[in-house]
Amino acid sequence: MTLSEQTSTPTAGIDAEAGLPLTTEPIAAPLRDRSSERSGWRVFLAKPSTRVFLPIILFFTVVSIFGPFFVGDPITAGYPELLPPGSPGHPLGTDQLGRDFLARLVNGGRVSLLVGFSVALLCMTIGLVVGGLAGYYGGVMDAIMVKLAEYFQVLPGLVLALVVASLFGANVFFIVIILAITMWPGVARIVRAESMRVSKLGYVESSKAAGFRGARIIWSDVVPNVMPPVLVATTMTVGRAILIESGLSYLGIGDPSRPSWGALLNSAQSYMRDGWWLAVLPGACIVLVVLSINMLGDGLNDSFNPTVGRVK
Structure with missing residues (x-):
C-alpha cells in the first residue's frame, strides 16, 4: 500500500463478520439555523409601521439624551406669568412660574424614557434568569420559580409605590425598582415557555451529551434562541x-x-384654560412614544411569529 492510499483512508478497518472494509467518519453536531432570525429582522425593518414609528422613537431618544445640554434651565423662573408658545426666547412658552417649558419638556422626556427603558431592561434581565432556569431544569426548580413569579405578580404596584413614597420619599430610583419588581413575571413566563421548547431541540441535546454544564448551555444555546419573543415582551x-x-x-x-x-400634566391641571400647552404638549409626547413603542412591538411579533393570529 502506497503512502497516498494510507492517508486517504485513515479510519478504515475490516468488519470481522462481513469481511468488508469499515470506515468511520466524524459526525457533525447539528448547527443552529440563524436564517429565520435574520429574515425576521429584515421583515421587521421593511414594514411601513417600522419606517414610520422607529424614527419617532429615535427622535425622542436623541432629544432626551442630548437636548438638555442645548436648552435652558428647567428650574429657573424667568417671568412671573404665563407666556404662550412662540414668545421671544421661549419657543414653547413658559409655565405658571415663568419657567421655560421647552426645557422642562425635554428634561421630562429624559426622565420618562429613562424609567421606561430601565424598567424594561431590569424586567428582561430578571425574566431571563428566572424563566431560563425554570424552563431548562424543570421539576423542583420550575415549581420554585413559578411560585416566585406568582408572588411578585400579585403585588399591587400602585399601592406599593404609595407605601415606598411615604416611607422613603418620591424618587426615580425607587419608582424604577417598584415597577420592575411588579412587571418582570410577565417576561419570565414567556422565557420559561420558550426555554422549555428550546431545551428539547437537537443542538441542546447534543451539548448535554457532550458534557457541557447547564449554565453554559443556558447562556450559549437557550438564551440566544428565546430572545425574539422576549424582545417583543x-x-x-x-x-x-x-x-x-x-x-x-x-x-x-x-x-x-x-x-x-x-x-408636567399634574402641574397643568389648574391652568388648562389659560395655559393649554402645559397639558397638550406632554400629553402628546406620551401618546406618540407609547403608540410608537406598541406599534413596533406588534411589528416585531408579526415578523418573528408570522403564524400568530392568522386564520387557518
Whole structure:
C-alpha cells in the first residue's frame, strides 16, 4: 500500500463478520439555523409601521439624551406669568412660574424614557434568569420559580409605590425598582415557555451529551434562541412602564426634583384654560412614544411569529 492510499483512508478497518472494509467518519453536531432570525429582522425593518414609528422613537431618544445640554434651565423662573408658545426666547412658552417649558419638556422626556427603558431592561434581565432556569431544569426548580413569579405578580404596584413614597420619599430610583419588581413575571413566563421548547431541540441535546454544564448551555444555546419573543415582551414593557410612571407622577408620587411628562400634566391641571400647552404638549409626547413603542412591538411579533393570529 502506497503512502497516498494510507492517508486517504485513515479510519478504515475490516468488519470481522462481513469481511468488508469499515470506515468511520466524524459526525457533525447539528448547527443552529440563524436564517429565520435574520429574515425576521429584515421583515421587521421593511414594514411601513417600522419606517414610520422607529424614527419617532429615535427622535425622542436623541432629544432626551442630548437636548438638555442645548436648552435652558428647567428650574429657573424667568417671568412671573404665563407666556404662550412662540414668545421671544421661549419657543414653547413658559409655565405658571415663568419657567421655560421647552426645557422642562425635554428634561421630562429624559426622565420618562429613562424609567421606561430601565424598567424594561431590569424586567428582561430578571425574566431571563428566572424563566431560563425554570424552563431548562424543570421539576423542583420550575415549581420554585413559578411560585416566585406568582408572588411578585400579585403585588399591587400602585399601592406599593404609595407605601415606598411615604416611607422613603418620591424618587426615580425607587419608582424604577417598584415597577420592575411588579412587571418582570410577565417576561419570565414567556422565557420559561420558550426555554422549555428550546431545551428539547437537537443542538441542546447534543451539548448535554457532550458534557457541557447547564449554565453554559443556558447562556450559549437557550438564551440566544428565546430572545425574539422576549424582545417583543420587553418592548411592550417599555410602553407600560412609561404609562404607569406618568400615572404615578400625575398623582403626585413622582420625583419633584426631576419632573417627568406625567408630573408636567399634574402641574397643568389648574391652568388648562389659560395655559393649554402645559397639558397638550406632554400629553402628546406620551401618546406618540407609547403608540410608537406598541406599534413596533406588534411589528416585531408579526415578523418573528408570522403564524400568530392568522386564520387557518
